[in-house]
Amino acid sequence: MTVKVRFAPSPTGPLHIGGARTVLFNWLFARRHKGIFVLRSEDTDLERSSEKWERDIAASLRWLGMNWDEGLEVGGPNGPYRQTERLEIYKEYLSKLWLGGHVYYCFCTPEELARDREEAMARGDNPVYSGRCRGLTPAQIEEKLRAGLKPTIRFMVPEETEILIDDLIRGQVSFQSRDIGDFIIFKSDGIPTYNYAVVIDDITMGITHIIRANEHLINTPRQVLIYQALGEPMPKFGHVSVVLDTSGRKMSKRMGDMSVGRYARQGYLPEAVVNFMALLGWSPEDSTEIMSIDQLVEAFDLSRISKSPGIFDAQKLDWMNNQYIRAxxxxxxxxxxxxxxxxxxxxxxxxxxxxxxxxxxxxxxxxxxxxxxxxxKEFLACPVQVQPEALPPLQLETTGMVLDEFLARLEALPETEDLPQQQQQVQALLKQLNKDLKARAGVSGKAVYMPIRAALTGAVSGQELYYLVPILGKERAVARIKSSRQQAGI
RNA sequence: GGCCCCUUGGAGAAGCGGCUUAACUCACCAGCCUUUCACGCUGGCAUUCAGGGGUUCGAAUCCCCUAGGGGUCACCA
CATH class of the missing domain: 1.10.8 (Helicase, Ruva Protein; domain 3)
Known part of the structure; x- marks a missing residue:
């Protein structure tokens, strides 16, 4: 059987690192098993969904290099891929549910439901729906409908059964049906609810493995019930833990913008971000950390995803990005x-x-x-401001002589546009200078290099001097030294 | 409050009953190297796995309790 997985975001905001990691796991799983990866949109929240975010999410996925085989923008045999365009399909399956006696109309108002909930909470009970509308007679229903009341449709949860989920990541998890309560599958405006729509989408698209965030674990028994009522084969579920920040909290506004787009804008390399996300709760068998996308695909295995939450370590991301920049x-x-x-x-x-x-x-x-x-900007600056800590090396007794000598030799260097060549010349020059001054006046290496560095950059640390001079160019180097000498009064 | 999940060093993270006196990585510290700072290299950094009980010849690994964190209980997804 071909593996088929999906990512189904609700387009209400940008793709953030946590979501992207979930996609990555799906994508890696699909690629690893030569399966199909689907991208669809859960846009039934009419208030908050927008196509702008849909495009934004798709763009982030493309930036990360996670292409999809079927779905939004690319089409496919199981479209449409937007829930708001699939209403007919949801209704079709609804009629099967009616036939099986699994659903009923509910006329309870939001106010009534809120009150029930509060009372249950006050009693310390699990706030589940009372089932008040379960026993409505056909005549009562007819009457309310005629009065223009817009009902929701609820799924009838069987009483006193245990729902067992064999989760790919968490192992066996069990739920009691009495803790669930009849839930709404169609809102009064005729739009299906998430728990129902996903199931129908996953059924009609032939999804075999559902890999998603842990917050959905609690929804799973409801969805399992729908599969069972419909007599459809059950996909495998795998619930990935959430991503927390370094203080152990769920990633949020507190940490600022955690969107994938933000990392793109800051100049992180997509390969580095992918590599980093892959290691957020997953690890290969050996302890390799730097892994190309191909290596990740090769090594990926759901059983090695950790149950505990992944923690976003920004410092480590920086380190990893640096590794990629170097390479x-x-x-x-x-x-x-x-x-x-x-x-x-x-x-x-x-x-x-x-x-x-x-x-x-x-x-x-x-x-x-x-x-x-x-x-x-630093390289282009001229003159430079001499930092306080750069003053001591400039005020050494021998500094004047060192700088005079360096300047003279630098200016005598042949002109060249060839940066690496110039680098070699400067390197040789410094070596010779160091040697000569040591022989002539016993000047130490440090007393040669540090004053030149300080005069050239105004600072006591930085790039290798022989790299620096070609970057600055002879003219700027000379000018900077002269200005620094003035500032230091030497 | 009910239900579900999680808990290994300064940080990330391996570990799946004996091979572990807990791998690897980041950060930090020390030494070496380069006749400069940095880079690089080498070494140091949890006798201990949230706490407490138990099972076992043997537990970070299995069970129970406590504590802490997270999720969820919507006509949001």
Whole structure:
């Protein structure tokens, strides 16, 4: 049997990391088993759903590289893929339920129901529907209908049965039907309710495995009851735990924007985000952490998904993204980086060779591409402000001589556009300078390198000097040193 | 309040009754390397698995209780 899974978001907001991880598990499972992955839309919440979010979610999925075989935008044999367009199908199955005597009209008002609920809670009971409308006679129903009352349709939950769910991730979970209570499957406006619509969608689309967030575990017995009433084969369920933030709370506004789009905008690489999400509650058999999408597909196994909640460790994501940035092709990285520079008006006048060179030098320090403009601004600045901690190395007794000597040799360097070549020249220059000054005046390595660094950058730490000079260019390097000397009064 | 799920170091996370004096990763600390900071390398970092009982020759791993966290009980999904 071909595996078929789906992701069925309600388009009421952007795709967030937690949701994306659920999709990823579905997607990996489908790819691993050469199955089909479906994307559909649960838009029955007319108030909050919008096509804008539908497109946004689809765009996020595409950015992550999780393509779908059937569903929204791509079509397929089991469409339409929007619940609001499937009303006929829901009604068709409803008539089967009527025939089997599994459903009934309910005329209770929201106010009545709220009162029942409060009373039950006050008694410490499980607030389930009382079943008040269960026993309405055909005549009573007829009368209310004629009076223009708009009923909901409720599913009749069998009494005193145990519902066993053999969950792929959590193992056996059991529920008592008495804790459930008859639930609404059609709202009074004729729109089906989530618990009913999903089941019909999953049945008609031939979904074999339902992998979804743990918050749906509690819905599962209701859905199982519908499958049973309809006499349809049961899919397998797997309930993935939620994602929490580092303080153990559910990810929320407290943590700010957790959408996938936000990570895209900050210059995280999709491969890194995917890799990171895969490890949020799942782990391969060996302890590999950096895994390509192909490797993930190859290694993915539902049985290795953890039952405990995954915790979103932003620091670890940064580390992982950095790993991917380090390993990226420089040309690709330059392409990805350019928009971030353009956004800050830094792109004009930059050659691609220079950008690539800069990237090669700073990529180790980059957690995400959005951090690049700050480096660029730093490199472009002239003069630089000398930081207080950079003053001591500038005020060494030998500093004046060191800088004079460095400047003289730097200016004597042959002109070249070849950055790597210039890097070699500077490296050789520094070595020689160090050697000469040690022989001549006993100056230590530190007393050579630190003053030059301080004068060149105004700071005491940064990139290797021989990388830095080609980035700055000879002219800017000379100007920066002169200005720093003035600032330090030497 | 009822029901369901979860609980391993500063953080993530393996572990599925003996191979565990708890893997791996991040962070942190120390040493080495580079005649500079960083990078890199090497080493250190839970005698203990929320707490308490039990089962067993043997438990982080199985059972029970307590505590904490989360989910859910909608004419939301």
């Amino acid at each position: 990226s092709d420089l040309d690709m990285l330059a392409d990805l980086a350019l928009p971030f520079l353009e956004a800050e008006g830094l792109a004009k006048g930059l050659t691609r060779e220079w950008l690539k060179y800069v990237l090669a030098v700073v990529r180790d320090e980059l957690q995400c591409l959005a951090q690049l403009p700050d480096f660029i």
